[in-house]
Amino acid sequence: MEGSTSPLLPPWPALSAWSLAAEFEREIQEALLTLGEDLRRVIILSDIEGFPYGEIAEIIACPVGTVKSRLHRARRLLRDRLAPVLQGRRP
Numbered sequence: 019m020e021g022s023t024s025p026l027l028p029p030w031p032a033l034s035a036w037s038l039a040a041e042f043e044r045e046i047q048e049a050l051l052t053l054g055e056d057l058r059r060v061i062i063l064s065d066i067e068g069f070p071y072g073e074i075a076e077i078i079a080c081p082v083g084t085v086k087s088r089l090h091r092a093r094r095l096l097r098d099r100l101a102p103v104l105q106g107r108r109p
Contacts (some may be wrong), residue, residue, distance in 0.1 A: 023089055042103065052099060053092055053095060053096070056078075056088055057091055059094060060074055060085055060089050061093065063077060064076075064089055065089075065093075071086060071090035074077045
């Protein structure tokens with residue numbers, strides 16, 4: 019059945035890619051949950067919602083410098099947490 023096509027389903031390699039994407043999305047969600055609330059909030063507002071630093075600072079009522087430092091810390095922690103996943107290993 020390898021590579022077979024169906025009007026309802028994409029070819030098997032596409033299903034495999036979808037499965038990997040879904041697994042990676044789950045890993046990202048789990049990694050986000052390991053962050054403290056302050057770090058998770060800025061990374062979601064910036065990298066997922068697309069707010070600029072100034073607006074994030076207004077939303078969370080802190081200086082822009084604090085937003086930048088929290089974002090840097092959150093990205094570093096996520097990178098460290100997800101590195102094994104990107105290299106094909108579980109953390």
